[in-house]
Amino acid sequence: MTEITADRVGGDWLSAPRAQAVFAALADQGFAAYAVGGCVxxxxxxxxxxxxxxxxxxxxxxxxxxxEAAGLKAVPTGADHGTITVVSEGEGFEVTTFRADVETDGRHARVRFSKTLEEDARRRDFTINALYARPDGQVIAPLGAGQLEDLAARRVRFIGDAEARIREDYLRILRYFRFAAWYGDPEAGFDPEALAAIAAEGAGLTRLSKERVGAEMKKLLSAPDPAPALGAMAQSGALARVLPGAVSESLAPLIHLEGQAGSGPEPLRRLAALGVRADVDLRLSKAEQKHLARLWEAVDSGAGPAALGYRFGEALARDALLLRAAALGMPLDPEALSEATHGARQSFPVSARDLMPERQGAEIGAALAELEARWIASGFTLDRAALLANLRKK
Structure with missing residues (x-):
């Protein structure tokens, strides 16, 4: 359990003049304002x-x-929903009016503006995300002491009725697993009410845009250790709805191996560990799609560590070795990483010019491929002269 003893929060994010200027501008006109959500x-x-x-x-x-009366710039980035971006000393701060939901359809909400902090808190998703702080840092838990108890226990829990919160916005299913991965205590397990509600309402995930699903999945897979959350996601049926055919068994071994290799979280590598070979409607960027395809090419190539490093570069070779080991449930040989690094630093010593004029066209390509294969098999030890001499003997 995390010990939560402070009744105040602080730091440059709150005390900096640029931030305090926004609070002061509202206070000067008689309006209360609070830091809210993730920052608290x-x-x-x-x-x-x-x-x-x-x-x-x-x-x-x-x-x-x-x-504007205080000399700050206001940009109506989401005025219809209550959000104004206030620019202070070059930094933008989202300032949102207290709100209450009037009508929701599982994706969008029609809101009315409110004057009460508690009403604003009750429309939020999880108890740990509905904490507020005054400009001086004093913490407020509008829904009761249980909010701070949940945070101390690293317990991710829906506000009020879990099924009702999900029906308001089905993205909250994915947000639940994301926040569980980042802030939950995996040893304490997952909130039974939340998992039951997710299982009951999971069909609503199909109503979400692919962009929203993709963004949430990448945030989830970027957590230090998302394996327990992905396991619970699979058991609830949510994983199969957003990534049909995905399996989570290789993810925990991969994360363990990442630690051994000193490699930080990499969402696309972890996506591959789930068995995802191409963009399955996650709206990955073209660069991400290309990277994922190239990663699987490396995994499937059958090439050894040094050859992987030479053909795919050090980073992709490392990721391919990690994925192979995770799939087999095997430890990662440290020598394999060293060999991949060595291979990535090699440069093939023969060029097409070296084969002219004896060979032309397709003959040059075939000869180069033959020599390159022989060079790799030698552990990159054969030099240009040895390779060409061997070729001319044939």
Whole structure:
């Protein structure tokens, strides 16, 4: 269990003049404003804070008037849903009016603006994401002390009725596993109510856009150890709905081997460990699709470590070796990584010019392939003269 003793949070993300200027602009016009969500959660956990999101009782037009009166820039990035981006000292801060859902369809919500912190908290997804802090850092848990207890226990739990929260937005199924992977305690298991609700409402995943699914899956696979969450996702049926045919058994061995190899999280390598060979409607970028295809080419090539390094480069060779070992449930030979690195540093000493004029056209390509294979088999020891002399003897 993580010890949560602080009733205040702090750090440059909150105390910096650029951030305090936004709070002050709203306060000067009589509006309360709070840091909300991930920034408060992470600060309490001692984790890095990347973004400061602000919730306020001010309506969007009141936010614009308040910050402009203070000399700050307001950009209506999501005014219809209550969000104004306020630019202070060159940094953008999302300031969103307290909201309550009026109507949801599993993908989008129609909201009304609210004046109460509790109502704003109740429309959020998980108890650990509905924590607030005043500008001075004082933490507020609008839904009760159980929020901080959940955070201390690293327990990811839906707010209120889990099935109702999911029906509001089916992406919350994937967010549940993502947050469980990043912030949950795998030894404590997963919230039974959440898993039951996910199993009951999983069909709604098919209503989500592929872009949203792909983005969430990449965030999930970027967690330090997403294997327990992916296992629970498979058992609930959610994995099969978003990645048909995917299997999670090789993921835990891969993550163990990543640690041995000193390699950090790599979502595409982990996606391959699930058996995904091509973009299965995750809307991967062209570069990501090319990388995934090239990775599988390396895995399937049958080439040894040195040849992998030479043909595919050090990084792809390492990933291919990791995937092969994970699939077999075998340890990774440290020498294999060294051989891949050595291979990646080699340069074939023969060129087409060396084979002219004796050979032309397709004959040159065939001869080069033969010599390259012989050179690789020699452990890259044969030099240009030895290779050409051998070829001319034939």
């Amino acid at each position: 959660r992470n600060a309490l956990l001692g984790a890095p804070v990347e973004d400061l999101d602000i919730a306020t009782e001010a309506r969007p037009e009141e936010t614009v008037a308040a910050v």
